[in-house]
Amino acid sequence: MASMMLSDCASSTATTAARILPFTGRPRTQLGLIKFHKFLDRVNFRLSIPKLPNFTVQSIQACTADTTGITSNETSVKVIDGKAVAKKIREEITAEVSQMRDAIGVVPGLAVILVGDRKDSATYVRNKKKACEDVGIASYEVRLPEESTEQEVLKFISDFNDDPLVHGILVQLPLPSHMNEQNILNAVSIEKDVDGFHPLNIGRLAMRGRDPMFVPCTPKGCIELLHRYGIGIKGKRAVVIGRSNIVGMPAALLLQREDATVSIVHSRTINPEEITRQADIIISAVGQPNMVRGSWIKPGAVIIDVGINPVEDATSPRGYRLVGDVCYEEACKVASAITPVPGGVGPMTIAMLLSNTLTSAKRAHNFG
Numbered sequence: 001m002a003s004m005m006l007s008d009c010a011s012s013t014a015t016t017a018a019r020i021l022p023f024t025g026r027p028r029t030q031l032g033l034i035k036f037h038k039f040l041d042r043v044n045f046r047l048s049i050p051k052l053p054n055f056t057v058q059s060i061q062a063c064t065a066d067t068t069g070i071t072s073n074e075t076s077v078k079v080i081d082g083k084a085v086a087k088k089i090r091e092e093i094t095a096e097v098s099q100m101r102d103a104i105g106v107v108p109g110l111a112v113i114l115v116g117d118r119k120d121s122a123t124y125v126r127n128k129k130k131a132c133e134d135v136g137i138a139s140y141e142v143r144l145p146e147e148s149t150e151q152e153v154l155k156f157i158s159d160f161n162d163d164p165l166v167h168g169i170l171v172q173l174p175l176p177s178h179m180n181e182q183n184i185l186n187a188v189s190i191e192k193d194v195d196g197f198h199p200l201n202i203g204r205l206a207m208r209g210r211d212p213m214f215v216p217c218t219p220k221g222c223i224e225l226l227h228r229y230g231i232g233i234k235g236k237r238a239v240v241i242g243r244s245n246i247v248g249m250p251a252a253l254l255l256q257r258e259d260a261t262v263s264i265v266h267s268r269t270i271n272p273e274e275i276t277r278q279a280d281i282i283i284s285a286v287g288q289p290n291m292v293r294g295s296w297i298k299p300g301a302v303i304i305d306v307g308i309n310p311v312e313d314a315t316s317p318r319g320y321r322l323v324g325d326v327c328y329e330e331a332c333k334v335a336s337a338i339t340p341v342p343g344g345v346g347p348m349t350i351a352m353l354l355s356n357t358l359t360s361a362k363r364a365h366n367f368g
């Protein structure tokens, strides 16, 4: 998570155009357990046994925020409720996991490797483990201390690559700065690369006529939201703000695969506001609170806000609240649909991870 800022939409106006910054988831064999126990003095390894959940369907919320004092002239902006969609997808996955287990006795398994003690990363990993439990996926967690070596991480990846009970492997990012992220991501078998970060998977995503084994979870979640809300992509002008390997770049590739005409706005783009204003669909992933103002948005545009930025808020019990890259209050007055932060794209990331893990298990066992 980015460091906290004091920010509202108005206070960021003067600096935003010049400040687009890069945007910085059953039982084991006895042999497998013995192998892992060897590491227990240095490593915190946890096996999580899935339980079956109870679900209810949530309703779609309305865009009500108006703290700017600007008179609203919008009639019906639609709030894209990622939390509700993610819940629905998790219900679907739960049903499929249980069907697979009943039919062939296979439980999908996800291995998560966390290195270091970043609080935000620990929270995401905890949430991934809980999500696995809820849908019936087995999760295997390896926690390594900050000062671990790249070789140690590579050894775990190699063991998970060889483990038939593991169908998906993810290394939580970011990694400590002394590690070479590329070496580590390259080591994950492409058949188990449920994060979709392996260069072969990204390369295939970029090529016409080729298909990746997996698509990165956050961009996949953005497209899934558009699909589930019946928002057409084909022939639309789309602008992706940010070009990170994990969100911006794959989001642009995915939109292109869906036949949108895609522009990428980044830290060196001249007049990003003008380019963004041409978009029918905006996906923003830069990690700058409230950077995209109402004036950047074409009336009726659809906004997918990937930013999760903490800003100081003395009225909140945590002392901060989360806002997106897009000034929500202003965008609500111009856009036709928008994702909130929190509760928009974020929950979709974990839902897509579960979906990729299930797909991997089905592929491995030729099921469905």
Ligand SMILES: Nc1nc2c(c(=O)[nH]1)N[C@@H](CN(C=O)c1ccc(C(=O)N[C@@H](CCC(=O)O)C(=O)O)cc1)CN2
Pocket (backbone or CB within 6 Å): 025, 124, 170, 171, 172, 173, 174, 195, 217, 218, 246, 308, 322, 341, 342, 343, 344, 345, 346, 347, 348, 349, 350
């Ligand atoms: N190996 C990976 N590392 C990282 C990824 C990833 O997809 N794979 N993405 C992010 C972090 N991330 C998952 O890992 C993640 C971020 C945010 C959310 C989420 O649900 N956010 C909530 C708000 C949560 C809060 O209150 O703090 C929301 O937006 O509603 C889920 C997953 C970087 N690393």
